[in-house]
Amino acid sequence: MTRLTLSKALNEGLRKAMEDDPKVLIMGEDVGKLGGVFRVTDGLQKDFGEARVVDTPLAESGIVGTAIGLALRGYRPVCEIQFDGFVFPAFDQITTQLAKMRYRSLGNLILPVVIRIPCGGGIGAVEHHSESPEALFTHTGGLRVVACGDPADAYAMIQLAIKSDDPVIFFEPKRRYWDRAEVDTAGGLAEALPLNRARTVISGTDATLLCYGPMVRTAAAAAAAAAEEGRSVEVIDLRSLSPLDTETIFESVRRTGRCVVAHEAPVTGGLGAEIAARVTEECFYNLEAPVLRVGGFSTPYPPSRLEEHYIPDLDRVLDTVDRTFGY
């Protein structure tokens, strides 16, 4: 076990993937000598060369479009989109090409492309650097969408994403890049939780709190605070946003009878809405209260001096948990 930041854990995971498979490439803006603006690719170009760690021109559609071509040639490109708000120039290539090409080929092609996106706010950034666009991708058939929440998971998840023969949108919680935790870099992937499974972070009996990415730590803290008030809140890190691990979600909610979904993204049309609909349909007779959501507002992401009001913090999550007990 080694104590690593989430950023370093991703770095080690990428390094391991590149060592294991010479077809793995890294492509993006400033991923070479600089090591990426969050240093996730630090040192990789030095060790694997410029043909495998590629500083690309500054055009996101080009990054994803050429990654598709490299995948068609048998490579496994890992693209870095520098910030969430810059993925939109690549949105066309991701949704009209990457997501659909296997389907279009009647299964003749695989598209093992990973698109890493640092997401969410909380770092005092300027506009377009704090977005949570995951629902735009979970709405698109043909993509897998995942979000890592802590260093140990990040290390395994990035390797599992690269091994997947399907395109994976890989969200990284940028305000958690500097969180530290023990990571088992010696452990093999065989023991790792599969990429499509949710993970119970804290077991509980009174309510289920679903979260992912940057909200995992907040949700765990909220559950700890709730425990002091005598409420046992189960925290589940969804990890896979598409497809959702509904089995784990339903099992928990049937047991607890209450469900809250927390995410940074706006609640309108967000993943919480999807989960609420599915939980209502499958766990209707077990529910003691409607499924509640806590998340960003239906506004653009605000200037950073206001972001503490926008991002659901411990108190807002707790408030929502409290409300679910009010029915």
Added chain:
Amino acid sequence: MAVKDAGRAASADSPRTGGQPESAEFIQLLTPEGERVEHPDYPLEISAEEIRGLYRDLVLVRRIDFEAIALQRQGELGIWASLLGQEAAQIGSGRALEPTDMAFPTYREHGVAWCRGLDPTKLLELFRGVSNGGWDPSAHSFHLYTIVIGSQTLHATGYAMGIQRDGAVGGDDGEAVIAYFGDGATSQGDVNEAFIWASVTNAPIVFFCQNNQWAISEPLERQSRVPLYLRAQGFGFPGVRVDGNDVLACLAVTRKAMQAARDGQGPMMIEAFTYRMGAHTTTDDPTRYRLAAELETWKLKDPIERVKAYLVRNELADESFFTALDGEAAELGARVRKSCLEMPDPSPLALFANVYAEPNALVEAERDQYAAYLESFEEAAR
């Protein structure tokens, strides 16, 4: 590889009228009247048999196109994008490729598909709505048709970057990529990004632009005020304009550009100056936006007639050759028609197949639910 006349049309003393001057030079090896002419940069040694082969290709792909339009008119295809008028650009460039080269088409490259050995029936599947493509690109070194304008140029460039990483460039067994697109696509960001990527990586790729003068109803003046081939220079690689209705010129120019790419000399752009003689697709009505006289002018430059004139004038093909080819074309048309009419619809549950390579619980659950729903009707009928 020289950029002939580069900059001429954009020089200070040119009138800034936009669009493409009629007089802009292009590389031509066979005139519309069927006279063989030489070009110093593009010598072409070609046997009579090879020219007869090209003529056969031209005639047969026009026949496929004719049949497909008829099938659409009869309600058998949802839509068809006709290649009428662009046969020489497609056959010339398509026959310049080696089996190991990779082609990335738009949705109109039926002639290139023919050269890559793809059964025309596979094309009809797409336009009939039976599949969204569905052939194995690696089996024919011919990627799936791409409908979003220009997207495939980036895929082609990435593929060419893969060739570089495989070390399959610069040697005897060099490989290269050809990316097809049209005049309208040159306005797309993706095409310009592909030019940049190919340029800075020196990728083994040829950008083959069929300038057919029209992007549905928009004339070239809406896309560019410089001749398209001159764009290449600004990106740092050569561009040439070829008579796109001259199959020999398209063959020679593409052959040379592909060989240069295979040899490691990097990208090149070819602008095949041609004309879309039909509608954009069968849903379109060109009489709303262009004059009949324009079409008449281009009919005189027909890509097939000039080859026939050359063969006849030089006594390289006799009447029996043309009669036999007519028979072959009729047979091909009948086969295409028959296979279209016999094409089964996919089963309803096929719509859930091949979304993902790996098991996906969500899609599988929806498939099972829909299967049960369909089954409920059958049970009710029992």
